[in-house]
Amino acid sequence: MEEQAIILDDQAIRRALTRISHEIIERNKGIDNCILVGIRTRGIYIAERLANNIEKFEGTQIQVGEVDITLYRDDLSEKTVDHEPLLKSTKLPEDITNKKIILVDDVLYTGRTVRAAMDALMDLGRPAQIQLAVLIDRGHRELPIRPDYIGKNVPTARTEIVNVELLEVDSLDQVSIKKNK
Template sequence: MNQRILMDQAALSRTLKRIAHEILERNRTTDNLVLVGIKTRGVYLARALAGKIEEIEGVQIPVQELDISFYRDDLTHKDDLVDPKVGEVRFTTDLSNKVVVIVDDVLYTGRTVRAAMDAILDEFRPSHIQLAELIDRGHRELPIRADFVGKNIPTSQTERVMVQVAEVDGTNQVLLVAE
C-alpha cells in the first residue's frame, strides 16, 4: 500500500478557515445557519468549522450530527455495513427555514450526500441546503456538486482519500492511498 500526505495539520486548518470564510460570505448572516456533520469525520469537521466561524464572527453556530446509514441505497455493497445498526435520526435543532450546511470529508459518488438530504428532508423543510466537502475526488454517480470545497483531488478508482481527524485517528491530515 503506497500513501502520500495531501494535507498536513496546518494545511487542513487553513483550508477549514477558508471554507468558514466562504460560508460566511455566501450567507451574509449567521442567524439561521446550522452545520450538519455526516458521521463520522464530517461531524468533527463541522465542529471545527463552527469553531472557525466563532473565531471570525464571535457567534456560535449549532452543529448537528447525522448518521445516514439507514438512508444509503447501496447497503448491500458496503463491506463495512454488512450488519448496519439503524438508529433513528435525531436533531436537537429544528432545521425548518434554516440554511443547512451539510459537512462531510470526501465527496465521491454523491450517494452519501443524497442520503443526508433524504434524512433531513424527511423531517424538515430548510430554506436552503448547501454542501461543504473537505475533498472532492470526482467519480460522481449522481448530479451533486459541493458549494464549498477544500481541495479537488483527481483520483483513479483504485486510489482512496483518507481524511484523518485527531478525535478518531489521533492526527489531523489527508492521505492519498494507492492500493
C-alpha cells in the same frame, strides 16, 4: 504494493477549514438561520471545527447537528449485521424547517452519501436551502451533486483510496491517498 502520499497535513487542513469558514459566512451574509450538520463520522468533527472558526470570526455561535445516513443508503444490504442495520444517531439542535443547512463531510466521491444525508434531512423537515461543504472533492460523481465549499480538489483514479484522519478519532490530522502499484 501500495504507495501512500500525504496530500494535506495538519496545517493545510487548518487553512482549508479556515477558508471554508470565511466562505460560509460570506455566502450567507453572516450565520443567521444557518445550521452546520455533519455527516457521521468525520463530517461531525469537521462541522465542529468550522463552528469554532465561525464563532471566532463572527463572535456568535452557529448551531451544529449530526446526521446518520445508515437507513438511507442505497447499499444497505451490504451494511448490515444479522440483517439489522447498524444505527447511530441523528441529532439536530432544532427544527430544520426554513433553515439554511450546511451539510459537512470529509470526502465527496460518488455523491451517494450526500444524497442519503439529504433524504434523511428531508424526513425531518423542509430546509430553506441545503449547501454542501467537503474537505476533499475527489471526483467520480454518479449523481448530479456539487459542493458549495471545497477544502481541496484531488483528482483521483477509482482504484485510489482517500484517507482522512482527524485528531478527534485518529490521533492525528492528515489526508493521504493510497495508490495501487
